[in-house]
Amino acid sequence: MKDYLALMFGMVFVQNFVLNQFLGICPFIGVSKKRDSAVGMGLAVIFVMGISCFVTMLVYKLVLLPLRLENYLDIISFILIIAALVQFVEIVMKKAAPDLYQALGIYLPLISTNCAVLGSTQMKLVDYSTLPLSEALLKNTALGAFGGIGFTLALYLMASIRERLEIAPVPPGLRGIPIAFLAAAGMALAFFGFNGIV
């Protein structure tokens, strides 16, 4: 339990994907104009990161390690797996849960090959692969989901800031993306204060 609490705090605040590791910057800037879409995107990221971490750990432990391919085939096979997985989930969701598809559907393809998702599967892959299979799967899935929560937090904060910036008297040359980057830099500095806690 203590492990998971530390993992949660670490992934959400200390090692936040966007603000500390600079992964997933494209959706962070692209989908942070409105809070509604930020929440939709965030939920999709939590979902995809969780299941990607689960499946990639499974493949890593059961296919790559026994065949001794783990050193050079992990990234390329994970890209393939994540892309296919997202596609699969999209097809199933469309049929089984049309309401959920309405809410998340347009964001799912956007993150299928996102660096934050790939990064989350790589992050503790080697460390956790020494654990027994069930524990490794659980921990890696938790890592992915918490990483997604951290991403959602950053995205939601950014969207809130940008909604305010829309009506603020910003100098013409800085309007839009430039002021968003300045705000992101301030947020990243603030999150830097969490460093060393976990």
Add this chain to the structure above:
Amino acid sequence: MWALLAMTAMGAVLAFILAVASKKFAVETNPKVELVLEALPGANCGGCGYAGCAAYAEAVALKNADPTLCAPGGAEVGLAIARILGVTVDVGKARFVALCGCQKKDVKTVAVYSGIQSCRGASLFGLGGGWLDCRYGCLGYGDCARACPFGAITMGPDRRPVVDEARCAGCRKCSVACSRNLMTASPITRHIHVRCHNRDRGAMANRMCAHACIACKKCEKVCPADAIHAPNYLAEIDYGKCIGCGKCVAVCPHQVLVNLHPAREPEPGATAGNAAPESPEPVGVGAAASPASRQGDGEP
């Protein structure tokens, strides 16, 4: 060697799973929805009253919504949709364009405003009056211009919205955005407009603005068609009766009434609308068979 085999096997397994899933979990969609969506301009302006082009396409194809509601697409898209659905539509409606109901000339100001640079922000200021003396006038921070999805509204140097009628699609996003409800969309064939919303009594309105309607009723007296009246200290035109003679415009002492006819070029769309009864287009009668056959081809 193992790497090659492993990747190939993985790819094959994933491809198989996806193939099975796409067959097993296939969602049956009406092909008409896709066709209608393709025919729509895709601006997602919401002028039709639906949440976007996709929602409107669904409503048209499945719930018998009116196919002529797409303002940006106009008659062309209306006809295209009718062809897809195999129905007959009346596209003789003139195009709608936006017009600001305030001329914003010589309005007296009561204060200097330096808050949030938007009309909505400014309208909260000073007992709801904004920094203008007139409670009905244009505040000039361009909420309408920002709301326009077609870039048809620009703010002039005197902070007045200027509508580019060639670009305006009549989607009414600006009228939703305007905190003073000044922007209205009306058929481009209507040329006489009251460009003031001030409902204060004449003397008060006169003190605030040199171009306010003071309800002097000169227009009422001169109108040959009994189409213009000023019941609540503001002139109103009954467009059912208005013949567009422009006599009221000539007598208005405050130039509140405007005749846009000289400024507007004769529109091909507008004349086509009037000429429609003479040359009715045979929509849906001959064309009804084509979508059905197209569907038949698509189904193996």
